[in-house]
Amino acid sequence: MSTAALMNQQIRLAARPVGMPKPSDWNVTSEAVRDIADGEIVVKTLYLSLDPAMRGWMNDAKSYIRPVAIGEVMRAGGIGKVIASKSPKFAVGDAVSGGIGVQEYWIGAADDKTAGFYRVDEKVAPLPKYLNALGMPGMTAYFGLLEVGMPKAGETVVVSGAAGAVGQTVGQVAKHKGCRVVGIAGGKDKCDFVVNELGFDACIDYKNESVKDGLKTHCPQGVDIYFDNVGGDILDAVLTRINMKARIIICGAISQYNNTAPVKGPANYLSLLVNRARMEGIVVFDYADRYHIGAAEMATWMKEGTFKTREDIVEGLENFPDALLMLFEGRNFGKLILQVAKE
Amino acid sequence: MSTAALMNQQIRLAARPVGMPKPSDWNVTSEAVRDIADGEIVVKTLYLSLDPAMRGWMNDAKSYIRPVAIGEVMRAGGIGKVIASKSPKFAVGDAVSGGIGVQEYWIGAADDKTAGFYRVDEKVAPLPKYLNALGMPGMTAYFGLLEVGMPKAGETVVVSGAAGAVGQTVGQVAKHKGCRVVGIAGGKDKCDFVVNELGFDACIDYKNESVKDGLKTHCPQGVDIYFDNVGGDILDAVLTRINMKARIIICGAISQYNNTAPVKGPANYLSLLVNRARMEGIVVFDYADRYHIGAAEMATWMKEGTFKTREDIVEGLENFPDALLMLFEGRNFGKLILQVAKE
Numbered sequence: 110m111s112t113a114a115l116m117n118q119q120i121r122l123a124a125r126p127v128g129m130p131k132p133s134d135w136n137v138t139s140e141a142v143r144d145i146a147d148g149e150i151v152v153k154t155l156y157l158s159l160d161p162a163m164r165g166w167m168n169d170a171k172s173y174i175r176p177v178a179i180g181e182v183m184r185a186g187g188i189g190k191v192i193a194s195k196s197p198k199f200a201v202g203d204a205v206s207g208g209i210g211v212q213e214y215w216i217g218a219a220d221d222k223t224a225g226f227y228r229v230d231e232k233v234a235p236l237p238k239y240l241n242a243l244g245m246p247g248m249t250a251y252f253g254l255l256e257v258g259m260p261k262a263g264e265t266v267v268v269s270g271a272a273g274a275v276g277q278t279v280g281q282v283a284k285h286k287g288c289r290v291v292g293i294a295g296g297k298d299k300c301d302f303v304v305n306e307l308g309f310d311a312c313i314d315y316k317n318e319s320v321k322d323g324l325k326t327h328c329p330q331g332v333d334i335y336f337d338n339v340g341g342d343i344l345d346a347v348l349t350r351i352n353m354k355a356r357i358i359i360c361g362a363i364s365q366y367n368n369t370a371p372v373k374g375p376a377n378y379l380s381l382l383v384n385r386a387r388m389e390g391i392v393v394f395d396y397a398d399r400y401h402i403g404a405a406e407m408a409t410w411m412k413e414g415t416f417k418t419r420e421d422i423v424e425g426l427e428n429f430p431d432a433l434l435m436l437f438e439g440r441n442f443g444k445l446i447l448q449v450a451k452e
Numbered sequence: 453m454s455t456a457a458l459m460n461q462q463i464r465l466a467a468r469p470v471g472m473p474k475p476s477d478w479n480v481t482s483e484a485v486r487d488i489a490d491g492e493i494v495v496k497t498l499y500l501s502l503d504p505a506m507r508g509w510m511n512d513a514k515s516y517i518r519p520v521a522i523g524e525v526m527r528a529g530g531i532g533k534v535i536a537s538k539s540p541k542f543a544v545g546d547a548v549s550g551g552i553g554v555q556e557y558w559i560g561a562a563d564d565k566t567a568g569f570y571r572v573d574e575k576v577a578p579l580p581k582y583l584n585a586l587g588m589p590g591m592t593a594y595f596g597l598l599e600v601g602m603p604k605a606g607e608t609v610v611v612s613g614a615a616g617a618v619g620q621t622v623g624q625v626a627k628h629k630g631c632r633v634v635g636i637a638g639g640k641d642k643c644d645f646v647v648n649e650l651g652f653d654a655c656i657d658y659k660n661e662s663v664k665d666g667l668k669t670h671c672p673q674g675v676d677i678y679f680d681n682v683g684g685d686i687l688d689a690v691l692t693r694i695n696m697k698a699r700i701i702i703c704g705a706i707s708q709y710n711n712t713a714p715v716k717g718p719a720n721y722l723s724l725l726v727n728r729a730r731m732e733g734i735v736v737f738d739y740a741d742r743y744h745i746g747a748a749e750m751a752t753w754m755k756e757g758t759f760k761t762r763e764d765i766v767e768g769l770e771n772f773p774d775a776l777l778m779l780f781e782g783r784n785f786g787k788l789i790l791q792v793a794k795e
Binding site (some may be wrong): 371 | 606705721738
């Protein structure tokens with residue numbers, strides 16, 4: 110396929126947001142897809158992963174990854190198809206996963222380290238699954254739970270953001286390891302989903318009931334592992350119910366990402382002292398050399414039918430700014446994905 | 453020695469304090485020392501340990517130990533001499549350490565589990581040392597640092613409350629393990645003491661300088677281990693300077709114990725995520741079966757002259773209520789001990 114005359118629509122960061130990102134924090138630009146040189150490829154974007162972590166990348170702050178610069182194409186992981194190749198690494202037609210960015214086409218060296226493209230197999234699982242359980246959220250859940258949480262059969266695992274990309278997988282991996290699993294999610298539909306579809310033992314609807322009471326009811330043996338995706342008041346509520354030697358995995362704090370006030374620290378953190386408990390942060394990249402192990406185990410469960418995932422797919426590159434807000438307003442139901450082009 | 457006609461002055465909890473304990477939160481009572489039955493002993497109190505943890509015991513809240521009841525003799529660890537014995541376990545004249553309580557005499561079964569008396573040897577170290585490095589604060593420091601902190605030679609260890617009972621020992625044990633040690637203490641005298649007498653590499657005077665700037669200056673390689681005795685703003689400042697895979701030992705939070713407002717949680721706790729770091733609580737009792745190992749190692753260092761401790765001794769049982777406040781106002785300089793009777 111010739112890439113001549115293709116235009117590449119891109120969404121760039123125009124300003125650093127204060128609080129929730131506004132339309133004016135983005136610029137939509139368009140440029141021609143340039144000819145490629147030896148070693149280069151063109152990837153046509155099919156799906157982009159929308160993640161809470163994106164909000165952090167927009168801040169000019171030291172973190173585990175450099176901030177997106179003003180004027181730069183917004184960073185995003187995604188799945189695409191190679192439509193032109195002058196590299197032996199990828200052939201036209203290959204489905205690939207990597208750091209595509211919020212744009213219709215990615216153009217550059219096939220072995221670009223930042224993009225880090227690798228082939229994905231449509232025969233093993235539908236492509237969107239590679240942005241969910243078989244992608245970053247799945248690896249975050251799998252390695253965060255197993256390596257930092259170290260669940261033992263019979264223990265009670267609580268996970269917030271239970272219907273979200275990471276939460277779905279945390280709960281199902283914990284069930285596979287023999288744990289009692291209690292989710293925390295917003296709304297009856299999400300709670301019904303994680304219990305009835307994913308097999309969680311219970312789910313607390315934080316929008317309509319007291320989390321503290323819910324934990325009392327559904328964790329009669331206390332909480333051994335809490336996988337925290339939200340921070341704020343929910344983290345504080347769980348801290349009051351942890352067991353001796355409990356493990357709290359700090360994966361994110363979506364309740365705090367758009368704060369204009371300072372982050373609310375966990376007021377009940379001294380429960381760590383009383384209970385000789387541990388709170389530990391994880392970043393998925395640390396487990397990159399073992400992603401294939403996690404993906405293989407979850408793919409096996411998927412085939413068996415004992416592991417399900419749900420995606421919430423929004424169409425159209427131009428809808429990126431609003432779709433991103435869905436995450437922070439809890440409007441997505443399942444792993445949020447932006448479909449940029451038809452497969 | 454006959455115990456007939458001895459009167460036992462006792463300090464009892466009269467009311468649960470709101471904020472800083474007031475004189476009216478205590479009752480001073482007096483009762484005759486009763487005759488002992490078979491298996492019982494009378495211990496004459498010499499020294500009582502005054503500790504920040506006492507403030508927690510006065511609250512009616514679930515913790516690692518039951519609260520002191522209203523009307524009950526205030527709980528305290530101490531050193532005493534056996535002055536009467538109908539037990540083969542202890543002889544008159546034995547120096548013992550255990551849960552004496554804030555009173556002149558302890559009367560009960562020699563093998564009472566709550567008191568947990570054990571013999572201490574005046575020839576190995578002066579008796580007050582058994583309430584400092586060779587007692588609970590020392591064991592807290594030793595096992596907290598080594599078991600939870602897991603220091604490696606060359607790493608940077610920061611400890612708050614550096615001139616206090618736990619802090620002194622944390623810093624010196626860390627030095628013995630080959631670490632760079634930076635203390636945080638209130639006032640020039642305390643800072644000079646930990647650097648010049650105890651051999652810390654540096655000390656930040658939080659009353660007269662910015663902790664954040666001090667950490668920048670004195671921890672050029674960042675912070676690998678932070679042993680936290682204070683919580684609050686100092687914990688938040690250290691969180692901004694931790695290294696990848698840092699360990700934060702939560703031993704106490706003296707800045708928060710008399711709060712009437714809710715505890716201030718660490719607003720910068722997401723630094724744990726970015727740095728894949730860990731925050732973990734400790735309670736000294738978990739290491740009871742290995743106290744002798746820690747005590748033996750520190751006693752050896754003391755004999756070599758490479759390990760020093762400082763006590764701040766206040767005299768008179770009746771001064772207990774005010775002496776306790778010295779801890780929370782930073783008025784003590786070294787391990788705070790109440791001397792109830794002459795040796």
